[in-house]
Amino acid sequence: MRIDVEVENGVVKDAWSSGTMFRGYEMLIQGKHPWDAQQVMERICGVCPLVHGTAASYNLDSAMGVTLPNNARLIRNLCLGANFIQSHILHFYHLQALDYIDVTAVTKYNGTDPALKMLRDKIIGLAVAKDLYPFLPRYESPDYIGEPGGPGDPNLATELVGHYVQAFEMRKKAQEMLTIFYGRMPSFVGTIPGGVTTPPTLTNIAAFRARLHDLQTWINDVYVADVKLVATTPAYAPFIKAGDSGGNFLAYGGMDLNQKGTDKYFPSGVITNYGVLSPSKFDSNVIAESVKYSWYNDSTEDLKPAVGKTVPEVGKSGAYSFVKAPRYGGKPMEVGPLARQLVKKDPIFMALATQLGVLTPPVKFGIIPRTGARAVEALLVSLEMDKWLDELTLGIGQPIWDPKGRDIPNSANGMGLVEGPRGSLGHWITISGGKTGNYQAVVPTTWNASPRDKTGVRGPIETALIGIPVPDVNNPINVARCVRSFDPCLACAIHIIHPENNSVKEFRVV
């Protein structure tokens, strides 16, 4: 991923978000046996295989007209939930937190915690050896927690770095939960068209629940507490409003609460122009993708995903991204935890938003509410999962699979919509001659990191970047903070940021 920003008078004036890699999964799956789709399409993304594989399974379910057995529905929910946990922990601690913490402050730790003292000595050793990779080098900022003159103190920074280390173990534990039902992570094998492959047993429910309870406690006591700490640090107050994507939010909805899927844990809904109090009904038929600024042939402009086409055209004049520009009723949409929590209007999140002053005019949803929504969501989903475990029916003869999943129709259409950690994900399939005909995926980062559309309207990340303060063009840490708050997941996602001081027309070349 590549971001270009134009800086004027210390703030971002314009922004361009580019996807810099293309493989063509939608092309290579054509002509294959439809069952291959789950295994192949989950490998679109190694960070989110769980969500892609699950969307592919729902997509195939719908093409084959299966009825998901109750246990299969619950196991899919549980695994989606475990994936929320591992992904949100990974994102905050390993991809985002070091944008707010001074790692070198650890060397000044003077507390008594033995684990933190050991960490301090280790970091001092690395600093002496002049080998602080991969923590350094990075953009510096005077407002890091633990920085002299910045918020907090070295002991607080050390505690946070200690949590960064703990988080490796915690997210691994969440991956293990998935593995219990789904075989392994990443690239799991536990869903098939019509259901799941592993039945619930006393043993695997116990193994799952033991890990879940550890995680619930850690998320509440550590993750949510750390996010609150960052959110309420006065130095970061501007980020409550800065980084707003334009007031349009979309959630497809996900995690079925009944067998027909009419009730979902995450409701679907659409918010336009900051109308957070009145989400409208979601209609998958008004999604279409613009390719005017994307490296795809113009003949594929404005197609609905069900009939979408992927025809790459490298070097197309004016284009700057391998990401298409999906639009809902012509509008760009932010998807992800913030969109979901606003559509759901979860009272816990709304209380946090009120406390932070997000909802006081001018209403803006910046970096901090986006990050906060993610943490609150990890906690709430983890608590909900206990109920799903309770609902599982034990015993031989309890189905986990509808054999109709094996009956490949000669021709059929399917659609699989889910909510994943990064937002709404849809897969669409056309089966013809018993093989996969057309296959299209519109992924969360396609929504968030989209380039401009045919009318020139920017994508959500591009819009969010405008107005971000960059007091020093040599040090665009705030640009990184804004982009990372969306948790963009483009494989090959290097975070190249290169600002330009427009007044002197001079570029920093990396």
Place this chain on the structure above:
Amino acid sequence: MVTRRQFLKHAGATAALLGLSETMIPQLAKALQAASSGKPPIIWIQGQNCTGCSISFLNSNYPGVAEVVLDKLSVRYQPNVMAGTGQTAIAAINDTVAAAKAGKGIYVLVVEGPVPTAQNGEFCTFGLTTQTKTLANTNVKVPGDKTVHEWMKELVPGAAAVIANGNCASFGGIPAANAGTTGATPVSEIVAQIDPKKPMVNVGGCPSHPDWFLGTALQALIALKVLPGGTPLNLNENKMSKTFFGKMIHENCERRGAFDAGLFLDDWNDQSPDYQLCMFKQGCKGPVTFADCPTRRWNSGVNWCVGANAPCHGCASPSFYQKLSPLYQPLPNVNFAGISPATDVLGWVAAGATAVGIGAHYLYKQLGSKPEEAEGGEK
């Protein structure tokens, strides 16, 4: 200060990871001691990958990833782990290359994902070139994108070794199924074009198991004497470490007994507490895949694909994905008795061409009829 006792314990865990005998410990101890005084630098770049092998690396257990990053390897550039972005991240690569040139620590290049060569390599880029392009809707000139192919030309010559991490870096994997469009090319071919003598190893798996990657990397560092030792790498014909990719999955499968007894899974609702059914009829590629999944297992040993009532899809095989598709259809007529270590490169096509050994056995047990009669009826 680490005591000798702690150190040997540590070395023991690593020896277990590598699948080595206890007699290897003194050599490893030396290697690790050297590592803690000056950790070998790693530059880990990504081609047409999915980041799955990076995420799998984070699942490392004994040593945990924090330990790897803090104690074992100096991870100079790794898009998903490092704190730096943009120019600071690229600076880490440039500094490491410059240091290697100056004789101050040679780096190992890890590549995740194949390298696209069609359209001048523009299907995958990171970092910037000195050539410029114009931003959309403006007259503003900005630096162009640097292709992964360019990066390879820059980074391979100075590397001690190149490690292709994961099936698609090693053999093309899934992206190779669209090579007609993007020119997705295995890393070994690109390396051979740049320097045919460059030491190069492949780590299979989609994704690679963290032990496979770390173990192979350590073995390579020891073999190249970047770490003390010198034990030569023991590679198979696909440049994969025999420690991890030497044994056929089917031969070591915990459900081999079910296969031999003709107990095959037909219906996922068929759950018995008394036996676990063989996944062969659901397309298991264990008979043509060489990897230690059945014994090593995944995610801290919690499970593996067959353990979840699913077939092995052969993701550690060089034939994955194209030649092993359709993934959920049984391998045709695999000759079990005559299976040879070369089978793993042949996959579906060759499996179909071999004799009827397994087919007869399997069809006879399942259908109660002679193979030649049943053949037409089996999908």
